[in-house]
Amino acid sequence: MEGNIAELGKYIGVGLTAIGMGGAAIGVGNVAGSYLSGALRNPSAAASQTATLFIGMAFAEALGIFSFLVALLLMFAV
Structure with missing residues (x-):
């Protein structure tokens, strides 16, 4: 159960960084x-x-590139 909540938080953070990429556009x-x-x-x-x-x-x-890098870090480094 605890691992699933961490995964959920990770994907929510990645989704929030998409706002930064949209702002750059x-x-x-x-x-x-x-x-x-x-x-x-x-x-x-x-x-x-x-x-x-x-x-x-x-x-x-x-x-936008910075927020993309943060998204990649959240997806694969955490």
């Missing part, structure tokens, strides 16, 4: 949408903001 979409909105308003400045776009996407995606 929302963040990447928000960054890309904001860039496109600005690029459509001022197309001449869009080229100078491309580096900022990729940096913002990398930071947002890093949080």
Whole structure:
């Protein structure tokens, strides 16, 4: 009985880390949408903001990768 509760807690924790991966997807979409909105308003400045776009996407995606690593640790290391 005790082992089953530990397994249940492990899988609940893995499910909760999926929220972090979903949040990263929302963040990447928000960054890309904001860039496109600005690029459509001022197309001449869009080229100078491309580096900022990729940096913002990398930071947002890093949080998703971290939560994926936590999920893997919970599934296989605990």
